[in-house]
Amino acid sequence: MELTVIGCDGAYPGANGACSGYLVRSRSGGSVLLDCGSGVLSKLMALMDPALLDAIVITHWHNDHASDLLVLRYYLLIHQKKLTIYAPLDDSPLLQLCRGEEFDIKDIAQVNVIGSMAVSVQSVAHSVPAYAVRLTENGKSLVYTGDTDRWKNLTDFCRQADLLICDASFSTDQWHEKLPHLSAQQAAMLAREAQVKGLMITHCPPTGDRHSLLREARAVFADSVSAAPGLRLAL
Numbered sequence: 001m002e003l004t005v006i007g008c009d010g011a012y013p014g015a016n017g018a019c020s021g022y023l024v025r026s027r028s029g030g031s032v033l034l035d036c037g038s039g040v041l042s043k044l045m046a047l048m049d050p051a052l053l054d055a056i057v058i059t060h061w062h063n064d065h066a067s068d069l070l071v072l073r074y075y076l077l078i079h080q081k082k083l084t085i086y087a088p089l090d091d092s093p094l095l096q097l098c099r100g101e102e103f104d105i106k107d108i109a110q111v112n113v114i115g116s117m118a119v120s121v122q123s124v125a126h127s128v129p130a131y132a133v134r135l136t137e138n139g140k141s142l143v144y145t146g147d148t149d150r151w152k153n154l155t156d157f158c159r160q161a162d163l164l165i166c167d168a169s170f171s172t173d174q175w176h177e178k179l180p181h182l183s184a185q186q187a188a189m190l191a192r193e194a195q196v197k198g199l200m201i202t203h204c205p206p207t208g209d210r211h212s213l214l215r216e217a218r219a220v221f222a223d224s225v226s227a228a229p230g231l232r233l234a235l
């Protein structure tokens, strides 16, 4: 698999940035987009025809993870294409706005294969129904937590993944129990406990300090990197 970070900003896109969007292409040519937040579609267009995706997985219906589906729908309408979406089937208004001929929206809990990639999901703790996603191909696996405010239920799900892309929105000083996200230190503790090979911290708000978050993560788990638009990693 090859991961390309399309966007990784938390809450809203910074200047010329994009919110959550991670393109994973398999060696067989299949591809899946994990989340489609604000700013993602424009950057994805620079890489590929979005209609050629095998599917889009939406971890949860917050706008910074799913709002570009609204304009992707127009693209599909104009080009008379249809895409499969796996997402939580809750009562989100954004989900209702996405219902139409252009998307075949399926329950994320039912997904088990996309293209040649095996897919499993795990519900996580967030302010709305939300899931972490694990993709596996040729013995390599990638886990994306989406947004989550607890990590102990994720240790087994992330076990020995080759790459963990983890919500790390806040510094230790900023974090408190009522925030619906993890700190960089907590993301690194999850990486260490799950014995993953590499950690990518993500979902830093544009107001945050990516360098200090990465320092906090590396103090706990050395093999940590910070997500950045355009960053590519081969697994």
Ligand SMILES: [Zn+2]
Pocket (backbone or CB within 6 Å): 060, 062, 126, 147
């Ligand atoms: Zn969220």
